[in-house]
Amino acid sequence: MENELMRLHTQPETRLTVTRNPEVDQQSTSSAFIEANTLSVSLSELQQDHIIPVYVKDNEPLVSQYEFIETTNAIVSSIFKGEQILSPSIRCSHPIKGRIPDAKDKPANQLQDWEKTLYYERMMFVIEIPSIYDTIEGNKLNLTIGGVKAYNLDNLYNKKGAAEHFKVFIGFQNTVCTNLCVRTDGFLGDLRVSSSEQLHSAIYQLLGSYDQHLHLSHMQSLAEHSISEQQFAQLLGRCRMYPHLPSAQKKQIPELLYGDSQLTSVCRDYYKDVNFCRQEDGRINLWKLYNLFTGANKSTYIDQFLDRSVNALDFSCQMLDAVKQASTMWYLG
Structure with missing residues (x-):
């Protein structure tokens, strides 16, 4: 695996040169990489304010969206040590609202904030590495890693140990328009794991097998x-x-x-x-x-x-x- 990870940085380039620029802005773009009906959510909000769904049969929690992002962020920081890594950009949709038991009889307009519960059924995030980039047709492309956690794909009427669904990718983001460019070998579209350890291993393997130079070469040919x-x-x-x-x-x-x-x-x-x-x-x-x-x-x-x-x-x-x-x-x- 170590050799595969080194290849991600050092594989000989035949057509394009991936440039590393350490002097880049710390802030990611404010433009949304996905729109639809999504909202921008901070990582601290996911951690502190959102409840975590549980399996109905044993009340054990699923892997939280916050844990998924933090796991990916830790792997990215390890593999791309020394690169410029921006904080995750997070978009959520399909809010699931609730209330604590003590407030079950209150009218909705009288609920206090601490009496409300919330989590989003679907979440997507990206982690941008602007110090690893290339340019096609004048468009700057930054290396980007991210994933999707959509609880609607999971069977919540189960017990702990059942497979959970994730989507993980590594590719490029076009900074001109924030369009994401994703190729088959940089995408796990139906990742099913039953623990955080399995999730960590799968993400690590994906980043190690991705061929960024081939991806760029294909896009340049277009x-x-x-x-x-x-x-x-x-x-x-x-x-x-x-x-x-x-x-x-x-x-x-x-x-x-x-x-x-x-x-x-x-x-x-x-x-x-x-x-x-x-x-x-x-x-x-x-x-x-x-x-x-x-x-x-x-x-x-x-x-x-x-x-x-x-x-x-x-x-x-x-x-x-x-x-x-x-x-x-x-x-x-």
């Missing part, structure tokens, strides 16, 4: 190829058709996890996005198109956000292969 306005129109139409195809036909076509609302955002921003809109002749390179998809993904709920992030890059790379080889792709006609 910037080198474009599609025409006609191809974009064909792509968007076929993307809207995809969910309604017969199941047998879907199996022969690259999967797309984006729905109508996200595709509407992609179409709008093709014309209007300041950073990633089309050229004057209607052409758009695949790096910009990829960012239109990751930007549209910000309207996704927390529990599906990372899956769509990975899907955006997979989908864009499949388009890249079709454009490079001048081959047929169903979405492009």
Whole structure:
């Protein structure tokens, strides 16, 4: 494992140079990496003010969202010792409100703060390392680690020792727009563990197996190829058709996890996005198109956000292969 972790920092670079800049701001960007219906929450608030769900059968607690973040933060601090590491940025959604037993008969408008209980069903966080970065098309990309804890994925009607669900990733954040760039080998989408120790081990292994240079190389390649306005129109139409195809036909076509609302955002921003809109002749390179998809993904709920992030890059790379080889792709006609 030690060799794998060293590779994360020292693997020979064939196309891109990952630059380390120790003189960076201590504060992370105030822009949200995910929007949807989420709220910004501080780490201290998670620790001090939010109750922890328990298993119904034995009243034992699940791994708390605070513990998940602290475990990840400790691993990041250990592996990337000496790098600039920003404090976690946390977004939560789907509040679960309650009250203490002594206040069960009080009208809601008469409840005191200390009589109320709260936790959020879904939480996502990112830890940014701006001293490890690269630039594509003038967009600065910072190495970023994070995860999702969504209690709606867990079976709370169980007892301690049952598997809990987590999502963990390592990738890059585009500082121009705070879009997250996540690749398959940097993502654990269905991590199931029954203890904090297992969680720690899984996160450690993920960070050790991630190939940041290959990830950057793939994204750089997207910037080198474009599609025409006609191809974009064909792509968007076929993307809207995809969910309604017969199941047998879907199996022969690259999967797309984006729905109508996200595709509407992609179409709008093709014309209007300041950073990633089309050229004057209607052409758009695949790096910009990829960012239109990751930007549209910000309207996704927390529990599906990372899956769509990975899907955006997979989908864009499949388009890249079709454009490079001048081959047929169903979405492009």
